[in-house]
Amino acid sequence: MLTRLGPPLTIFLLTGPLLFGLAGTLLPAFGFLPVLGGMEFTLRHFEALFDAPAIWASAGISLAAGLLTAATSLLVVMVFVAAWAGTPLFARIQHMVSPLLSLPHAAAAFALAFLIAPSGLLARLISPELTGWHRPPDLLIVHDPMGLAMMAGLVAKEIPFLMLMTLAALPQARAVETRRLTTALGYGRVAGFVYGTWPIVYRQIRLPVFAVIAFATSVVDVAVILGPTRPAPLAVRLVEWMSDPELSFRYLASAGAVLQLAVTGVALASWLALEKLAAALTRRAAGRGRRLRRDALARYAALMGMLASALAVFAGLAALAVWSFAGLWQFPDVLPQNLTLKSWVRTLPRTAEPLLTTLLVGLAATFIAAVLAILCLMREDETGRRAGQGALALIYLPLVVPQVAFIFGLQFLLIMGDLLATLPALILAHLVFVMPYAYLSLKDPWRAFDKRYDWLAAGLGKSRWQRFFHVRLPMMLRAILTLLAIGFSVSVGLYLPTVLIGAGRLTTITTEAVALASGGNPRIIGVYAFFQMLLPATGFAVATLVPALIFRRFHGMRV
Amino acid sequence: MLDSLREKGLVLDGVCIRLGGRVLVSLTRAVAPGEVLTVMGPSGAGKSTLLAYIGGFLDPAFTGAGKVLIGGQDITGQPAETRRAGILFQDPLLFPHMSVAGNLLFAIPEALTSRDERRARAEEALAGVGLAGMGGRDPATLSGGQRARVALARVLLSGPRMLLLDEPFSKLDQELRQQTRELVFAKARESRLPVLLVTHDPADARAAGGDVITIEA
Numbered sequence: 126m127l128t129r130l131g132p133p134l135t136i137f138l139l140t141g142p143l144l145f146g147l148a149g150t151l152l153p154a155f156g157f158l159p160v161l162g163g164m165e166f167t168l169r170h171f172e173a174l175f176d177a178p179a180i181w182a183s184a185g186i187s188l189a190a191g192l193l194t195a196a197t198s199l200l201v202v203m204v205f206v207a208a209w210a211g212t213p214l215f216a217r218i219q220h221m222v223s224p225l226l227s228l229p230h231a232a233a234a235f236a237l238a239f240l241i242a243p244s245g246l247l248a249r250l251i252s253p254e255l256t257g258w259h260r261p262p263d264l265l266i267v268h269d270p271m272g273l274a275m276m277a278g279l280v281a282k283e284i285p286f287l288m289l290m291t292l293a294a295l296p297q298a299r300a301v302e303t304r305r306l307t308t309a310l311g312y313g314r315v316a317g318f319v320y321g322t323w324p325i326v327y328r329q330i331r332l333p334v335f336a337v338i339a340f341a342t343s344v345v346d347v348a349v350i351l352g353p354t355r356p357a358p359l360a361v362r363l364v365e366w367m368s369d370p371e372l373s374f375r376y377l378a379s380a381g382a383v384l385q386l387a388v389t390g391v392a393l394a395s396w397l398a399l400e401k402l403a404a405a406l407t408r409r410a411a412g413r414g415r416r417l418r419r420d421a422l423a424r425y426a427a428l429m430g431m432l433a434s435a436l437a438v439f440a441g442l443a444a445l446a447v448w449s450f451a452g453l454w455q456f457p458d459v460l461p462q463n464l465t466l467k468s469w470v471r472t473l474p475r476t477a478e479p480l481l482t483t484l485l486v487g488l489a490a491t492f493i494a495a496v497l498a499i500l501c502l503m504r505e506d507e508t509g510r511r512a513g514q515g516a517l518a519l520i521y522l523p524l525v526v527p528q529v530a531f532i533f534g535l536q537f538l539l540i541m542g543d544l545l546a547t548l549p550a551l552i553l554a555h556l557v558f559v560m561p562y563a564y565l566s567l568k569d570p571w572r573a574f575d576k577r578y579d580w581l582a583a584g585l586g587k588s589r590w591q592r593f594f595h596v597r598l599p600m601m602l603r604a605i606l607t608l609l610a611i612g613f614s615v616s617v618g619l620y621l622p623t624v625l626i627g628a629g630r631l632t633t634i635t636t637e638a639v640a641l642a643s644g645g646n647p648r649i650i651g652v653y654a655f656f657q658m659l660l661p662a663t664g665f666a667v668a669t670l671v672p673a674l675i676f677r678r679f680h681g682m683r684v
Numbered sequence: 685m686l687d688s689l690r691e692k693g694l695v696l697d698g699v700c701i702r703l704g705g706r707v708l709v710s711l712t713r714a715v716a717p718g719e720v721l722t723v724m725g726p727s728g729a730g731k732s733t734l735l736a737y738i739g740g741f742l743d744p745a746f747t748g749a750g751k752v753l754i755g756g757q758d759i760t761g762q763p764a765e766t767r768r769a770g771i772l773f774q775d776p777l778l779f780p781h782m783s784v785a786g787n788l789l790f791a792i793p794e795a796l797t798s799r800d801e802r803r804a805r806a807e808e809a810l811a812g813v814g815l816a817g818m819g820g821r822d823p824a825t826l827s828g829g830q831r832a833r834v835a836l837a838r839v840l841l842s843g844p845r846m847l848l849l850d851e852p853f854s855k856l857d858q859e860l861r862q863q864t865r866e867l868v869f870a871k872a873r874e875s876r877l878p879v880l881l882v883t884h885d886p887a888d889a890r891a892a893g894g895d896v897i898t899i900e901a
Contacts, residue, residue: 509744577773580741583764584771585791585842592765595790599781680824681780 128507131500135560136499136519142535143523143555149534153379160541161372170380177377179356184388186352187270187359191342191392194276196399197332198283201434204427206291207318210300218428219292220535222435225285227610227661229618231639232654234278236349236441239448239647241274242267244456246444252457259466261456268354275352279344281434283337287330293569298322315424316417319407332517336524338396342389343527345633346620350642359385360529360621367533367625375537382530389527427567442658449651468648476634476656478624483617483633483660485548490555491612494563495605501564502571504594511572520564523557528621536625554622559612566611570604602675606668614661634660692717692755694738694846694878695771698749701733701742708746709734710900715846715878720869720894722881731882731899735848738880739771740764754845754878770844770877772852776835777824784810784834787820791842809837813867829860836868840875847872851882853888865891 140357152158156167174180209215225233244261252258265275307317327334343360352358357365365384366378410417437574448454448493449468454461505511512520535554539545574597582592598605623636634638638653676682693716693830700710708730715721719768725731737748752760759767778787794835801835810816813833823831839847852868853861869892872879881892889896 283758507744575777576741577775578777578779580736580764581737581771581773581777582790583741584739584767584769584839584844584848586765586768586793587790588765589763596779600779676781678783679781679822681778 126627128500129310129504130540131497131504132512132516135501135564138553138556139523139560142530142553143526145538146531146533146535147526149537150379150382150530151534153376153534153537154383156376158376158379158537159490163376170376171383173377174380174384175360177381180359180362180384181253183356183359183362184384186356187342187385187388188356188392188395190272190276190279190344190348191338191389192395192399194283194341195338197394197430198278198280198337199285199334199425201280201284201430202287202291203319203323204315204423205431206288206295207315207323208424208427210295210318211304213310214428218431218435219288222285222288222431224662224665225282225435225438226289227614227665228282228438229614229620229635229661230278230282230344230633230658231346231350231618231620232442232657233282233438234347234644235638235650235654236445237274237278237281238267238350238441239444239498239650240437240441241277242545246440246459249457249459258457267351270353270355272348272353272358275344275348275358276341277434277437278347278351279341281438282347283341284431284434287333287337288331290333291326294326295322297329298325300326308626311418312416313418313420315420315444316410316415324404324407324467332521332525334564335396336521338392339389339525339527342392343385343529345624346639349639359388360527363529363533364621364624367536379533382527383531385527386530389530393525420680441539442654445647445651445654447651448647449649449655451648469652472652474647476637476652479632479634480656482548482551482627482631483635486551486555486623486631486633487613487616487660489548489552490559490616491563491609492550493556494612495567495608497560498563498567498608499571499605502567506576520561522560532622532625536628539626545626546628548631551626551631553621553625555616555619558619558622559615562615563608563612567604567608570601574601599676603668603672607665607672610661610664610668613664617660692876692878693719694699694880695751695753696738696863697751697753699734699737699748699752701730701737701746701748703730703733703746711897712750713895713897715880715894717876717878718873720872720879720881720892722883722889722892722894722896723899724883724886724889724896725899727885729777732850735771735850735880735882738767738770739848740767756852768843768845769848770839770842770846771848771850772835772839774851774855775824776828776831778826778831778834778838780823782823784815784821784823784826785818787823787838788819788841791838793843805841809841810834812871828856829864832856832860832864833867836864836871840871844877847877847879849879849883851885851888853885854883854885861887862891869893 135282153163154170156163156165156170243266248256248258248261303313303321304317307321312320327590343363345360348358348361352361356362359381363378363381366374366381450464450466451461452463452465456463501512532554536545539550544550578596578600579592582596587595617633618635620635621641623633627636634653638650638657641650672682693714695714696711696803701708723731723734732741733746736742738752740762742748751758776863779790784788785806788809789802792802792805796805807819810819813836815830815833823834826834848866853865856864865888881888883889
């Protein structure tokens with residue numbers, strides 16, 4: 126009975142906020158906003174939008190960010206996996222990169238910012254000997270007008286994500302056998318992989334790639350920390366308009382959100398065209414039998430890309446950690462003159478409330494998502510029908526629609542219901558983004574479970590819920606805790622939904638950290654970045670240690 | 685004869701399992717308490733789906749029809765957990781997160797509430813399969829033959845009304861297979877349980893000693 130409710134409830138909780146939110150964004154864009162007295166259809170707000178200074182430049186940056194971020198990260202991952210899969214080096218780098226997955230985007234962006242800024246760690250390492258700089262040069266490295274720093278920050282975060290998705294898809298593509306075959310036919314490692322394995326892998330990671338494009342075209346937190354400012358990417362300007370005390374700006378923001386939808390749509394459509402082009406080129410090369418055996422350059426370039434993106438984030442995080450303890454730290458000293466706890470003592474009391482909100486919202490949203498995911502999967506078992514491509518696309522929907530486009534509308538609706546900045550509303554908003562990851566992470570382990578255990582327990586006279594709590598749950602504890610850790614890390618990292626639905630009254634570690642970006646005080650940012658790292662990492666530590674501890678006596682429960 | 689069967693035995697009345705439009709298994713049979721009915725056939729012929737139908741966990745991809753009666757009671761529509769159909773698979777499938785005793789205690793019906801009595805029952809069952817004193821062990825540390833015997837003890841402890849055997853000996857080596865077979869059939873006779881054995885090994889069928897049905901692929 127309960128399981129019957131799973132799928133419809135999940136679909137409602139996922140698409141409800143999305144559809145109502147989109148409606149709530151579209152209506153004001155065309156002049157309907159009863160709260161502010163807007164009652165008639167008009168295109169005035171779009172005219173105002175197109176008159177806004179440099180609006181097309183903003184849209185262009187967003188479009189370019191989406192396509193370049195996705196293309197770069199995907200290319201690095203593809204060539205890296207092609208060139209190094211199965212080697213000891215691959216396993217080591219995989220281990221190095223995977224913790225980055227749980228790091229909030231904002232933390233990675235801060236790390237990069239404090240590494241490459243004119244006063245950052247890199248400049249200090251080479252100054253003044255190589256550069257002659259005795260004070261930070263007046264260079265726009267961070268916030269560069271072309272958005273390169275922002276794209277680099279996004280790439281550093283999307284590489285681990287696409288890497289994980291690719292690794293999950295590899296076994297089905299029979300990568301090892303294919304490599305042996307293509308090598309025997311005389312193909313280079315990269316070429317053999319791209320011709321033989323990648324088409325099958327790519328089909329499975331397509332939706333995640335779309336999610337990367339949608340996210341990068343509409344990102345706010347990374348753009349605020351690393352992105353260009355004059356003009357800023359579209360989504361950043363929309364959020365500024367939305368938070369403007371002058372309420373009539375909301376019409377403009379809503380019209381802008383429609384433009385954002387279009388930008389993301391154009392990015393996705395361009396990507397589809399690029400896919401076709403790449404497939405045609407690959408087919409042609411394969412048809413001509415191009416062996417491409419001399420691929421060392423590509424192989425090492427991909428390795429460098431992988432290493433550089435990960436090491437940059439780690440080095441930046443280390444720099445931030447030092448900053449949080451730094452006393453006087455003059456340029457171009459590599460280390461501070463003295464260490465102090467002052468930043469921590471001053472900042473910690475202020476972190477208590479955001480920390481509590483982060484925990485409450487993260488745990489609640491993740492727990493609900495886990496229950497829903499389990500109910501959906503139990504229902505799949507009962508009906509014997511797996512969620513099809515349609516349902517899967519539905520689950521990805523909140524990840525493929527730009528966040529601003531429906532969170533704006535959701536905010537209007539919540540204002541009307543007097544629910545804005547309440548915990549339940551914030552939990553619901555987080556659930557929309559946590560749910561997809563919860564379902565996707567549990568789906569494969571759930572289906573891999575040997576159902577005969579369940580039948581056997583039924584034969585022993587155990588009811589459905591007894592079977593679930595005594596057999597399935599303990600045996601799948603590791604997978605379920607991993608789901609919780611992933612969901613929690615997603616929630617901790619959520620910026621835009623938290624800012625808009627929390628409306629400044631409910632803040633999390635991430636929104637507080639991003640709010641500090643403009644002040645640029647690395648000591649305080651260091652403290653917040655620490656918590657941004659700590660919370661998801663704790664989740665994953667719990668997911669690893671708890672099952673190991675509970676089942677320490679049982680060999681069969683080890684991985 | 686037929687009356688006593690209706691009272692205690694397992695009756696399959698017009699059981700027919702289909703996949704799509706294709707009939708996999710179709711049979712009407714009665715199995716008396718302590719007797720074994722062997723169903724033989726190549727793998728993929730639908731032998732296991734027959735057990736799944738009787739046990740109440742037929743995959744929704746299949747359609748099953750016909751009545752299953754045990755001790756005169758029609759259990760066809762009942763959920764799996766109330767049918768009391770004990771099952772042994774190819775693998776012993778001991779729960780890896782419970783000790784040997786934990787596996788056995790899990791099987792004992794809830795009606796027996798006394799903790800001490802439950803423990804005594806479990807220990808007695810262990811001794812009954814020649815594993816006295818092994819209750820504290822992690823199932824992963826047992827040998828293949830020991831695991832098979834714990835699985836047998838576990839299913840018997842649950843107070844089943846029939847035994848469904850899904851090639852339970854096929855993964856054991858020759859000598860162990862012989863011993864385990866004898867033990868299982870002896871226990872089933874002792875408990876006067878009707879047994880349905882599914883196998884592709886003619887030696888299993890011979891050792892079972894009852895009727896044999898062969899189904900085609």
